[in-house]
Structures are given as structure tokens and as C-alpha cells.
Amino acid sequence: MHYTGTIWRPPYEADSLIIEATAGCTHHACKFCTLYADLPFKFRPSPIEHIEADLLEAQTWYHDPLRKAEERLFETRRASCERIFLAGANPFGLKAKGLLEIAGLVHEYFPECRSIGCFSRITDVARKTDAELTELAAAGYDGLTLGIETGDDDALAFMNKGYGARDIVEQCARLDAAGISYAFFYLVGIAGKGRGLESARRTAAVVNRTHPWLIGANMLTVYENSELHREIVAGNWQEAAEVEKYEEVKELVGALAAPAEFAMLGASNPVMLQGRLPEQREQILTALDAIITDIGEERLRSYRTSLRHL
Known part of the structure; x- marks a missing residue:
């Protein structure tokens, strides 16, 4: 998996599959924040090739025959990927086109995925049109x-x-x-x-x-x-x-x-x-x-x- 530095996620995303979509923060100017001070750049989108490779790697794990055998043997809950959390300070800051491309890959590799979440700044929402927000909702973005x-x-x-x-x-x-x-x-x-x-x-x-x-x-x-x-x-x-x-x-x-x-x-x-x-x-x-x-x-x-x- 392609992860850069420390990965943060909200406590309620503990069961989500975490895929890095961005690293750093588009704003990176809040006086109290030191979360991304160790990165050598302000903000960087993940290459779409890395995102697809990580989705493929995760898909392989979810469908691993040995893991499925362990689930049956120990009667553990069957692992399924119903939610994906995009890691990064504010992946919603990506343009709508890029977010839709990511959603397309998510649904290609995980058709059972019901929603896609991420961190967002208020300004990230402001930069998108009403039509884009509606399209992103239809693509599965929810629970920002x-x-x-x-x-x-x-x-x-x-x-x-x-x-x-x-x-x-x-x-x-x-x-x-x-x-x-x-x-x-x-x-x-x-x-x-x-x-x-x-x-x-x-x-x-x-x-x-x-x-x-x-x-x-x-x-x-x-x-x-x-x-x-x-x-x-x-x-x-x-x-x-x-x-x-x-x-x-x-x-x-x-x-x-x-x-x-x-x-x-x-x-x-x-x-x-x-x-x-x-x-x-x-x-x-x-x-x-x-x-x-x-x-x-x-x-x-x-x-x-x-x-x-x-």
C-alpha cells in the first residue's frame, strides 16, 4: 500500500478500508497544526496508478482463500468492504473530476462498497458547483x-x-x-x-x-x-x-x-x-x-x- 508519513482517520472510520488519495494539506496554514510538518511538500495528490494498485492489493486480501478459510474455521465475521476512507488532510480538495475517477475505480474493484468518505475543508466544498456535489453524492461520497x-x-x-x-x-x-x-x-x-x-x-x-x-x-x-x-x-x-x-x-x-x-x-x-x-x-x-x-x-x-x- 502507498502511505506517506503518519495516516490519520476519525475513530468512526476504524472499519473502513483506508486508501491514500492525497498527502499533506492544501491550506497548511492553521497556526495550531503540526500534523504535516514533517512532509517535504505542502500538498500532493496520489497518482491514480498508486490508488488503483492499492485497491487491487486490498481486493486481493479481501478475496484471499486462506483468509476465507480462517473465517470459516474460527467462525469470525466475514470481511467485506462496504466503506472506503480516502486518507489525507483534505482529499475533498481534489477537483470533482479526480474524485469521480477515484470513485469509478473504487466501484470497479469493490462493487459492494456503499460509500466513500474523507476529510474536507469548508473551502473544498465551496469550490465545487451544486451539480458537482450532486454528482459526487451519486458516486458514493458521503459522511465527510x-x-x-x-x-x-x-x-x-x-x-x-x-x-x-x-x-x-x-x-x-x-x-x-x-x-x-x-x-x-x-x-x-x-x-x-x-x-x-x-x-x-x-x-x-x-x-x-x-x-x-x-x-x-x-x-x-x-x-x-x-x-x-x-x-x-x-x-x-x-x-x-x-x-x-x-x-x-x-x-x-x-x-x-x-x-x-x-x-x-x-x-x-x-x-x-x-x-x-x-x-x-x-x-x-x-x-x-x-x-x-x-x-x-x-x-x-x-x-x-x-x-x-x-
């Missing part, structure tokens, strides 16, 4: 993961995300119209010390105007090789305390009105939890209170500082 980070325009501008809260609402409405579902990632602490509650409230106002199937919250972890760390050293930004971040999550959960899964399952979260909103709101809030009171700032901060890499 959007790292919106926050609905706070001030924080989005400072972190150089390249879009605003209004763009999130507008582009998600276009995904809704095309029939492409999506999940959100919220970055807890992105607004900085003393501004978390406002970030949570502004984000809830944005999310409540959209229709994500899941809202995933991840804790901001600042690394020394990030531009954000340099902003801290220069005195331009202050990081929120760990307990403050959990108070921010409580504010977000309490203000979310749209029905969705809520999850904190990424490695940046010292304690992982998941529940359905609004049905399990009180259970989630109780769990968050327990984290604040029973674990506390010192142990939460110890976890944060021990994270060498996300």
Missing part, C-alpha cells in the same frame, strides 16, 4: 469529516483557518441539498484563555443551523514547532487551562439543539466519552462534571504535556 474547529469568527481569523462561521452554514446547506452527510470536529480551547465559553456559544449557534450526524470534540494541544506556540511566546495568545476547556465543552453540550451524536474519542482527550444529543445530554454533562472534580487540573495537564504526537 469537516474540521470546522469553532464557530467563533475571531478565533477562526486568528488561527488562519481561511473561512468564517457564515461559510460553515452556507456550505453545509449545500452538502445537505446534495445529499452528502457530514460530521464536525470542534477544537476545544481554540479561542484561548478566557474565551472558551463564548467560542462554545458561537459554535452551538452555527451547529444548530446545520445538520451534522456527529459532533466530535478534541482538545487543543500546542506543540513547540507550531506557529501558535510562537504566538504564545510573543505574548499574543494564552492557552486555556484544562479545567477551563472542560467547562467550554459543558457550555457547548448544553447549547446544542441539533440532534446528533456527541463524542470525545480522539487521542487528545484524557477521558473518552460518547452519547446522543439531546437524549443523553444530562449523562454527558454529569460525566464532564466528574472529569473536572475527580481528575482535576493537575492530572489533566499532565496528560496534555505527555502527548508527544497526536
Whole structure:
């Protein structure tokens, strides 16, 4: 398989076949991000020949006679490829023609595949026409993961995300119209010390105007090789305390009105939890209170500082 550097995928894509479609990020300018700092290039699409070779290799494994014999012998679940996740920071940034070519290969090698997912920036959606989005939905693209980070325009501008809260609402409405579902990632602490509650409230106002199937919250972890760390050293930004971040999550959960899964399952979260909103709101809030009171700032901060890499 052709993989470049570290491969990231959302927790809920654990059962998906992962095929690298791009490496690096088209934007590569968010102040907090260090995920692709070790790559010698900003962004690179995978050659279509590599994608096809990887699909063929995967197909060979799925149909391997020895593996099938093991399934029968040990009565394990039959492996099938019903979903493919395209790896890369934002494969949806590829032109629609390229994404459709990839989808064609996916369905050629895996006719049973029901959907194709990937990470996407809000700007990736904006660059596609309504007709292209509809065509991509028909080709199987669904369940995109959007790292919106926050609905706070001030924080989005400072972190150089390249879009605003209004763009999130507008582009998600276009995904809704095309029939492409999506999940959100919220970055807890992105607004900085003393501004978390406002970030949570502004984000809830944005999310409540959209229709994500899941809202995933991840804790901001600042690394020394990030531009954000340099902003801290220069005195331009202050990081929120760990307990403050959990108070921010409580504010977000309490203000979310749209029905969705809520999850904190990424490695940046010292304690992982998941529940359905609004049905399990009180259970989630109780769990968050327990984290604040029973674990506390010192142990939460110890976890944060021990994270060498996300």
C-alpha cells in the first residue's frame, strides 16, 4: 500500500478500508497544526496508478482463500468492504473530476462498497458547483469529516483557518441539498484563555443551523514547532487551562439543539466519552462534571504535556 508519513482517520472510520488519495494539506496554514510538518511538500495528490494498485492489493486480501478459510474455521465475521476512507488532510480538495475517477475505480474493484468518505475543508466544498456535489453524492461520497474547529469568527481569523462561521452554514446547506452527510470536529480551547465559553456559544449557534450526524470534540494541544506556540511566546495568545476547556465543552453540550451524536474519542482527550444529543445530554454533562472534580487540573495537564504526537 502507498502511505506517506503518519495516516490519520476519525475513530468512526476504524472499519473502513483506508486508501491514500492525497498527502499533506492544501491550506497548511492553521497556526495550531503540526500534523504535516514533517512532509517535504505542502500538498500532493496520489497518482491514480498508486490508488488503483492499492485497491487491487486490498481486493486481493479481501478475496484471499486462506483468509476465507480462517473465517470459516474460527467462525469470525466475514470481511467485506462496504466503506472506503480516502486518507489525507483534505482529499475533498481534489477537483470533482479526480474524485469521480477515484470513485469509478473504487466501484470497479469493490462493487459492494456503499460509500466513500474523507476529510474536507469548508473551502473544498465551496469550490465545487451544486451539480458537482450532486454528482459526487451519486458516486458514493458521503459522511465527510469537516474540521470546522469553532464557530467563533475571531478565533477562526486568528488561527488562519481561511473561512468564517457564515461559510460553515452556507456550505453545509449545500452538502445537505446534495445529499452528502457530514460530521464536525470542534477544537476545544481554540479561542484561548478566557474565551472558551463564548467560542462554545458561537459554535452551538452555527451547529444548530446545520445538520451534522456527529459532533466530535478534541482538545487543543500546542506543540513547540507550531506557529501558535510562537504566538504564545510573543505574548499574543494564552492557552486555556484544562479545567477551563472542560467547562467550554459543558457550555457547548448544553447549547446544542441539533440532534446528533456527541463524542470525545480522539487521542487528545484524557477521558473518552460518547452519547446522543439531546437524549443523553444530562449523562454527558454529569460525566464532564466528574472529569473536572475527580481528575482535576493537575492530572489533566499532565496528560496534555505527555502527548508527544497526536
